Amino acid sequence: MEGIFRQVDRIKPLYDVTYKVMLFICKVFLIADILITCYSVVGRYVPFIPDPSWSEEVVLTLMSYMAVLSAALAIRRSAHIRMTAFDSYLPKWLIKFLDILNDIFVLGFGIVMLVVGWHYATSIGSKGCYVSMPSVSRFWMYFPIPVAGVAMIVFELEALYGHVKSIVIKEEK
Numbered sequence: 001m002e003g004i005f006r007q008v009d010r011i012k013p014l015y016d017v018t019y020k021v022m023l024f025i026c027k028v029f030l031i032a033d034i035l036i037t038c039y040s041v042v043g044r045y046v047p048f049i050p051d052p053s054w055s056e057e058v059v060l061t062l063m064s065y066m067a068v069l070s071a072a073l074a075i076r077r078s079a080h081i082r083m084t085a086f087d088s089y090l091p092k093w094l095i096k097f098l099d100i101l102n103d104i105f106v107l108g109f110g111i112v113m114l115v116v117g118w119h120y121a122t123s124i125g126s127k128g129c130y131v132s133m134p135s136v137s138r139f140w141m142y143f144p145i146p147v148a149g150v151a152m153i154v155f156e157l158e159a160l161y162g163h164v165k166s167i168v169i170k171e172e173k
Contacts, residue, residue: 002169005165005168005169008161012158014154015076015154015155015158018151018154018155019073019076019155022069022072022073022151023073025065025069026065026066026069026070026073029062029065029066030062030066032062033059033062033063033066036052036055036058036059036062037055037059039052039055040052040055040056040059043055053132054130054132054133056132057130057131057132057133058133061140061141064141064144065144065147067144068113068144068145068147068148069144069147069148069151071148071152072110072148072151072152072155073151073155075106075152075155075156075159076155076158076159078159080106082102096163096166096167099163100160100163100164103156103159103160103163104160106152106156107152107153107156107157107160109152110148110149110150110151110152110153110156111149111153112149113145113146113148113149113152114146114149114150114153115146115149116145117142117143117144117145117146117147117148117149118145118146118149120142120145121139121142121143121145121146122139124138124142125137125138125139125140125141125142125143126138126139
């Protein structure tokens with residue numbers, strides 16, 4: 001059975017690359033957010049620097065990307081909010097079962113985010129445009145939802161695999 005896990009462990013670099021790409025995107029968007037906000041604020045108070053009309057919508061869109069992508073990143077590090085107050089009082093097998101159940105529900109939520117988010121991005125989002133940038137589709141405002149759904153699915157599959165591996169390997173020994 002360990003041979004199967006060794007084979008599946010070869011996929012770990014894919015998880016690492018996915019995490020690094022999502023983290024890099026969040027960092028770039030945060031830097032862009034800060035720069036655009038600073039430029040907008042300076043443009044309001046310094047007469048010879050124009051205040052861009054598009055800054056608010058772009059900043060909000062970048063923030064929506066960062067919010068959902070960072071939530072997906074938290075899954076990988078097990079840094080999401082969870083109730084652990086009773087963990088010391090519960091049997092270990094029950095905690096493991098509840099962790100797996102939690103991962104299944106979050107995986108389902110990731111699938112819903114992917115499917116419904118893609119539907120919204122391609123239907124509602126593609127029909128509208130930004131008020132201050134009429135040439136840019138609102139697709140980009142809805143697109144972070146399916147992207148985060150994909151990341152959540154990837155990271156939840158890794159978490160579920162880790163739980164199953166820890167149960168099977170422990171039982172074999």
